[in-house]
Amino acid sequence: MRTFYEAAFFDKLGRNIVRACDLERLELLGIDRSRGLPLFGDYRMVMFGMPSLARLQKDLIQSLGMEKASVILARFGYDSGLGIATAISELYDFDSPEEWLKSGAVLRTMAGLAKEEIQEVKIDTEQKTFHMTGRWMDSFESVNWLTQFKPYEAPVCVTLAALSSGFASAVLGSEVLVKETCCRAQGHEHCQFEGRPIAEWGITPDDLYQKFELQSLEAELSKLKTALCQAREDLRQQHVEISQLRILAHQSENDGDIVFRSPSMAKVLTLARKVAPTKSSVLIYGESGVGKEVLARFIHQHSTHADMPFMAINCAALPSNLLESELFGHVKGAFTGADSNKKGLFVEAGEGTLFLDEVGEISPELQAKLLRVLQEKEVRPVGGVEVIKIRARVVSATNQDLKTLILLNRFREDLYYRLSVFPLYINPLRERREDILILARYFLTKLNIGSKGFSPSAIRRMQSYQWPGNVRELSNWIEYAVILAGDEQIQPEHLPAVSSDNSEDILPTLMESALPSLEELEKRYIHLILQKTGNRRGDAAKKLGISTATLWRKLHLHQESKNSSLRD
Ligand SMILES: [Zn+2]
Structure with missing residues (x-):
């Protein structure tokens, strides 16, 4: 059961959602560098x-x-x-x-x-x-x-x-x-x-x-x-x-390159496993960097044609005419520079999988051609006369709301239904914070197998960040940290300084929006401070200049007023 506190605070601000088996000796034992004394977590230790x-x-x-x-x-x-x-x-x-x-x-x-x-x-x-x-x-x-x-x-x-x-x-x-x-x-x-x-x-x-x-x-x-x-x-x-408030222990899995613990990812993978052996087209939704291609590969690997090719293309990366020839192929002399026949990805994928990333970016003309290819199950290479039968399974992905694009006449509804027989949604990383630590450790181990892990404060820093770039950004952070930290344990100062962490400029944002009430402002400010202190209430209270008990009471009050406004 999810309680209001989880929904109100922990999901937004992030806590280190861990299990006993996640505690690692090398992460907990450290040295206070300024004083040269041993530490256990953030606490001084005596031996x-x-x-x-x-x-x-x-x-x-x-x-x-x-x-x-x-x-x-x-x-x-x-x-x-x-x-x-x-x-x-x-x-x-x-x-x-x-x-x-x-x-x-x-x-x-x-x-x-x-x-x-x-x-x-x-x-x-x-x-x-x-x-x-x-x-x-x-x-x-x-x-x-x-x-x-x-x-x-x-x-x-x-x-x-x-x-x-x-x-x-x-x-x-x-x-x-x-x-x-x-x-x-x-x-x-x-x-x-x-x-x-x-x-x-x-x-x-x-x-x-x-x-x-x-x-x-x-x-x-x-x-x-x-x-x-x-x-x-x-x-x-x-x-x-x-x-x-603790969430019940959830099943954790490490499925190939998909590392997760969150129930939402578990659900996505259960669905992906079910659809994988079928021929149905799958449309994966998710913000950029959440791992849509990784999921597409997972579906391919669990399909009955896992030994066939997996071909991927980013539809936003190429101009329409080039994308067309990449997808459908072309014959020699079809256009300037076409000095030999080219098969195209639909044909090259054989009975395997063709992954179309950012499918919402395809031009209307090409959408019409793609629809025909999917209906007829055959392609005609650019400049060619003969058609070639295709058997590839199409998995596509988008970070856009295709239904809105349909309303705006920017995406064909008939193509949408062709691609979206089985939709899957990957939540952004900030909505599945349970995954942050195990993903971070996974990337770290991949880069530096003998690493001493992360200090608790580095973990807090990662947990309280909003991750606009999702898993890809996390992976970049770890790569950056490994370069700086070498074989040392990763500390907050080894992580990238983030200017896009919007907690810095919340006040100007507040001023631009409808002017908030003092109570609302207090509420947001408290949350901001909690976020900045990694949700440590003691530290937050000190920064706010109030007692922990007062902070606790305020959080309760905010929640009560939220609940009653929901009931009204
Ligand atoms: Zn004994």
């Missing part, structure tokens, strides 16, 4: 070796006892888990709460805490139901334990379990407890864990806070705790709202 962590574990246990040490470690883990979940969701917008949750497992594995495998996940953020099982292989805590102590009677991976709990709580939007059910430190081969909402474990939120707080520190921390709880609650509330 400790296993022996130092083992020492900390031992010191804590020996000085405080197992129980108190566990409380400290659990609290540290819980807050980290919550923080990491928040941070990663600021970097990427996940397909679904499930993908967001799974990203936690990927991140814990990347961070070297354990090799984590989630075996089962059931999460419903609206009903607040949650169940997760999985296992940790070589968890750092169990490995450290066994290097220092004998096998223990109970599980010892306290930090890891608390980290998972914090992460899962952020995703669900209410308290989840991940319990370790058996541990390598007990002599098992792996550690096994299970997560449920705390109520299902028979624990109240107070129990949980107590479990994760040190009694002796409670008084000192009470003020901080209240503030923290409030902030955490606000944050969680926001994430719940965001997570409710």
Whole structure:
């Protein structure tokens, strides 16, 4: 189900719609060049070796006892888990709460805490139901334990379990407890864990806070705790709202050169696969650069004559008389320069496919000839007498609205119906933003197989751009970036500076149109700032000089007024 937020904001402004498996180590790990410090995404990272962590574990246990040490470690883990979940969701917008949750497992594995495998996940953020099982292989805590102590009677991976709990709580939007059910430190081969909402474990939120707080520190921390709880609650509330907007995970495919994840492309390809084996003529609609020729080739490759030629011609690129001789051929001496016979593409395509790009640009005279060729299934080369039978299948494409051209008498209606037996529509890239990241990675891998990928801010930059030139423009961007970045990870500064990104000149445009109300202007300005900050609400609020909560409320209000005007 699409919610108003998706329609109103995310589609227009773009978010990084990713899955857990899309997270790539080389993209997330980086260096803050100005300070020379390691980064995880946009966040500073600190590294400790296993022996130092083992020492900390031992010191804590020996000085405080197992129980108190566990409380400290659990609290540290819980807050980290919550923080990491928040941070990663600021970097990427996940397909679904499930993908967001799974990203936690990927991140814990990347961070070297354990090799984590989630075996089962059931999460419903609206009903607040949650169940997760999985296992940790070589968890750092169990490995450290066994290097220092004998096998223990109970599980010892306290930090890891608390980290998972914090992460899962952020995703669900209410308290989840991940319990370790058996541990390598007990002599098992792996550690096994299970997560449920705390109520299902028979624990109240107070129990949980107590479990994760040190009694002796409670008084000192009470003020901080209240503030923290409030902030955490606000944050969680926001994430719940965001997570409710997630589009369900969609099937992703990589079909030859067609790389996509969006449902709209999936639909186009399903239709293309159905029509491919028939002889029907196909008309592909789409803005320039969306990949109409790629789709035409796909249809050809899935046809029963895939081994026959695929001939393509851009009808806008040639003057009418040349186009005619390219399509139908000519005989020697037909016109000046025709010093030999030429077969023409209809004949050369044999039983294969002839792709006519920008078919709306064909002149009226040639339209009449083309119609006759398609009706009679034969061509007469320019200057020739004899006709030649043709068997090629015609796939054409246009970025124009042919029905409008018909009304303007610029395109023949009978030819239109001949070409458009089976129309297909490819959406512009800005309307299928799920495809941007996988397309960008696809082009990058084609150009530089060892690339370190894109930084999260470079991804945000691509996601928030409008892509007037569609997939072709994206491909050009990546080529440009690869030249600048070489083997380094691609940063925003490696991407082309865009003057046509119309977000710059929205105010003059507004002034030219009917003068907007202050409310309308505010709404558009907020959207502009969101776009410029890659939809990071915190940054946007700072630029606007208002609090995140105020921004959030304004976005709600705009949407409500939009909904009520739709109802009126
Ligand atoms: Zn364990």
